[in-house]
Amino acid sequence: KQWYQRRVRGNWREGREIVFCRYPFLLTASVKARLLTIDANHQMNEILRKIAFEQFVSRGNISLNPYMELKVRRSHLLQDTLRQIQLYENYPHVLKKPLKVIFEGEEGYDAGGVQKEFFLLLMRELLSPDYGMFTVDPESRFIWFSTFGFENEANYRLIGVLCGLAIYNSTIVDINFPPALYKKLLHMPI
Secondary structure: OHHHHHHHHHHHHOOOOOHHHHOHHHOOHHHHHHHHHHHHHHHHHHHHHHHHHHHHHHHOOOOOOOOEEEEEOHHHHHHHHHHHHHHHOOOHHHHOOOEEEEEOOOOOOOOOHHHHHHHHHHHHHHOOOOOOOEEEOOOOOOEEEOOOOOOOHHHHHHHHHHHHHHHHOOOOOOOOOOHHHHHHHOOOOO
């Protein structure tokens, strides 16, 4: 881990890419996942250190919440989440903090289980054809953008932010998009 942090910091400061990323066949999927987790943890620590320093310099003390807290109601999970994420988008450093999910009216410590349940329920609701933003192909079971949705572009962006939050916080979400979408995101020919 220490070698990785020294190597990555040096390469980022010098504006170079990390060499092993150019050769994806060198690492197994589990090693890549572990590296992404280490990198996310490193970024989380760096943003906390930066915020603490800025608070100390500006106010002489540190009153820092180390988490990005989402307080949501189960009955309004999607609306509460999208509203709070939209607020946090104005403060991108908050999105880099570790996520802590609090279900309103419930006691519980989020050691990862609450967060996993949150993303499971959220994605199930968000990707449901009943919500109208996505549709499921009955034959392939792939999820695609609905042609009948009346949602605006900002909601799709927020969905992307939520997917990024799940990955950033090392939570696996089941999103069955077709390979063509991933190729499009990677600017590969379809």
